[in-house]
Amino acid sequence: MTEHIGTRAMTVDTLLDEQKLQLMLAAMEGRDNAAALREQLLELAARAGAQRQALEKLARQRYFGAGRLLRAFPHMQVPDHAEAVARLRTATARLTRQLRDHMGGRRQK
Structure with a gap:
């Protein structure tokens, strides 16, 4: 009986050590992923800021698409x-x- 309990205790101890190792590996991988995700988030935030500035510039224009029309019809004049x-x-x-x-x-x- 003592042998059986000892074997079970060693098995549980081994499983516990494996779980701790898996948890440590997952934590390290999470830190690596977090760094990559942080970089990706900063990049997306920069792109969103640039798009926001472009949209604000368009919103300040009196006529939306005026530049496009002038490029399409360069000799067009206002009567x-x-x-x-x-x-x-x-x-x-x-x-x-x-x-x-x-x-x-x-x-x-």
Whole structure:
């Protein structure tokens, strides 16, 4: 009986030592993984910061995509609205006079 208890005690002691060793190895591996994960986290945080800055720059722009449009159409110009309105008024007045003259001529016949 004593032999049986002694054998069991040695087996349990061996298993306990193996478990302690496994735990120490896991802790060392965890520290190594933690360092790698910490580096990866810092890298991701830096990329997120850069993307945040780019997004803030886009948000400050008056028109989103203006730079892209200017690259796509480099010779595009902003029309002078005052000049365009003046030409439209002149053309409208001329067409109105022509229409009145035409309609007035029909009534007399």
